[in-house]
Amino acid sequence: MAKVTYNSHDHKTHTIDIQNGLSVMEGAVQNDIPGIDADCGGGMACATCHVYVNEEWLDKLPTKEDGEEDMLDMAYEPKQNSRLSCQLIISDELDGLVVNIPSKQA
Amino acid sequence: MNKTDVLIIGAGPTGLFCAHQLGIIGLSCEIVDNLDKAGGQCIELYPDKPIYDIPAIPECTGEELTNNLLQQIKPFNVKFHLNERVEKLKKVENRWHVKTTGNQEFDVASIVIAGGVGSFEPRKFPLKECEKFEGKSLFYSIKDKSIFKDKTISIFGGGDSALDWAIELSNTSKVNLIHRRDGFSGAESSVQKVKELNNQGKLNLYTKYQIASLTGNEKIDSVSIKHDEGEVKEFKTDYVLGFFGLIMQLGPILDWGLDINKKTVEVNTENFETNINGIFAIGDICSYPGKLKLILSGFHEGALAARGCFKYAKPDEKLRFEFTTTSKAAQERLGVKK
Numbered sequence: 001m002a003k004v005t006y007n008s009h010d011h012k013t014h015t016i017d018i019q020n021g022l023s024v025m026e027g028a029v030q031n032d033i034p035g036i037d038a039d040c041g042g043g044m045a046c047a048t049c050h051v052y053v054n055e056e057w058l059d060k061l062p063t064k065e066d067g068e069e070d071m072l073d074m075a076y077e078p079k080q081n082s083r084l085s086c087q088l089i090i091s092d093e094l095d096g097l098v099v100n101i102p103s104k105q106a
Numbered sequence: 107m108n109k110t111d112v113l114i115i116g117a118g119p120t121g122l123f124c125a126h127q128l129g130i131i132g133l134s135c136e137i138v139d140n141l142d143k144a145g146g147q148c149i150e151l152y153p154d155k156p157i158y159d160i161p162a163i164p165e166c167t168g169e170e171l172t173n174n175l176l177q178q179i180k181p182f183n184v185k186f187h188l189n190e191r192v193e194k195l196k197k198v199e200n201r202w203h204v205k206t207t208g209n210q211e212f213d214v215a216s217i218v219i220a221g222g223v224g225s226f227e228p229r230k231f232p233l234k235e236c237e238k239f240e241g242k243s244l245f246y247s248i249k250d251k252s253i254f255k256d257k258t259i260s261i262f263g264g265g266d267s268a269l270d271w272a273i274e275l276s277n278t279s280k281v282n283l284i285h286r287r288d289g290f291s292g293a294e295s296s297v298q299k300v301k302e303l304n305n306q307g308k309l310n311l312y313t314k315y316q317i318a319s320l321t322g323n324e325k326i327d328s329v330s331i332k333h334d335e336g337e338v339k340e341f342k343t344d345y346v347l348g349f350f351g352l353i354m355q356l357g358p359i360l361d362w363g364l365d366i367n368k369k370t371v372e373v374n375t376e377n378f379e380t381n382i383n384g385i386f387a388i389g390d391i392c393s394y395p396g397k398l399k400l401i402l403s404g405f406h407e408g409a410l411a412a413r414g415c416f417k418y419a420k421p422d423e424k425l426r427f428e429f430t431t432t433s434k435a436a437q438e439r440l441g442v443k444k
Contacts, residue, residue, distance in 0.1 A: 039224075046354070070291035
């Protein structure tokens with residue numbers, strides 16, 4: 001279990017508990033947190049679950065697969081701290097993770 | 107006016123297999139798709155990537171799956187309307203009239219929406235000022251490459267479209283290729299070619315840069331790009347091209363009065379009919395308790411929706427359940443009866 005905080009671009013904050021094994025994307029979708037579309041359902045095929053990860057968390061996350069980096073090329077305003085939230089799988093180590101939701105997904 | 111029993115919206119695997127199931131039970135159909143070829147997400151997102159969970163097919167690519175499905179529906183001579191997006195829907199007595207963006211009209215007994223996550227549209231630049239140049243000096247696809255001859259073109263993106271066009275246009279134009287990172291998602295041979303052309307001075311490659319702003323009145327005069335570290339470069343350009351792949355948008359279907367929940371259409375699981383009688387939804391676009399977004403689920407949904415269409419197309423007839431192995435009628439429709 002980990003507490004994850006989602007900051008929206010218009011400064012709204014949602015903090016929820018997510019079970020280990022679910023993704024940061026699934027946590028958002030199941031809890032109706034707006035701004036994460038996840039059109040492809042977690043298949044790393046669409047870049048609509050794009051988030052910016054707070055700097056201090058970047059090293060603690062699982063490394064990006066090539067496919068994720070390729071999809072991020074398609075994201076709206078990708079930055080160096082961009083990740084696809086469907087690829088961030090929750091574990092106890094991620095307790096306290098903070099992600100920022102972009103103003104648009106596409 | 108195209109008159110047929112069923113209009114299928116979407117030529118992805120689910121729509122194609124639904125056409126097969128309609129054919130088997132003796133109904134006619136036509137298929138509309140916004141892309142220029144059949145296959146949907148399989149062709150647009152992962153034509154070369156393997157799929158491992160199609161029943162009885164241990165491994166196939168998106169392209170192979172599509173080709174096999176097209177082969178499977180060949181006996182039914184299904185008519186495709188590609189590069190067309192459905193737009194308007196009207197109920198006329200007990201039939202539906204549908205109009206597309208290209209002014210194609212259909213008169214059908216029922217409709218099966220197999221639209222995936224919506225129709226594919228190009229992803230655009232995040233900058234507001236891009237809109238006013240779009241279609242004039244800024245493009246997301248190329249229809250007539252002759253307009254670029256002897257001009258300066260700035261291409262953004264790192265996939266196959268960006269690389270292929272950069273290589274091709276570098277023959278006749280001055281090309282800048284700008285990409286947000288050092289790695290590319292396009293074919294390795296194209297990446298090598300681009301780097302070679304860059305070394306020979308035949309194109310200018312800028313990596314770790316993204317678009318920052320555009321200037322110009324009627325047409326683009328110059329483009330500014332910003333490096334990851336903050337440095338900004340500005341150069342003159344006649345055209346800007348963006349190749350960021352495609353996104354999926356539900357589009358006009360949203361206005362049809364369907365029950366829509368999180369970009370999906372709610373259906374029953376008996377025949378995948380929506381809240382509107384005669385309109386069915388199958389595949390990724392439909393939702394119901396337990397929905398799995400798998401191709402195999404779409405096949406099941408298409409088989410049941412096809413049977414649901416029967417009563418609208420042939421209200422006076424009764425549909426009998428038959429196996430293709432033993433049904434004479436089905437084998438005649440397949441053209442395999444000896």
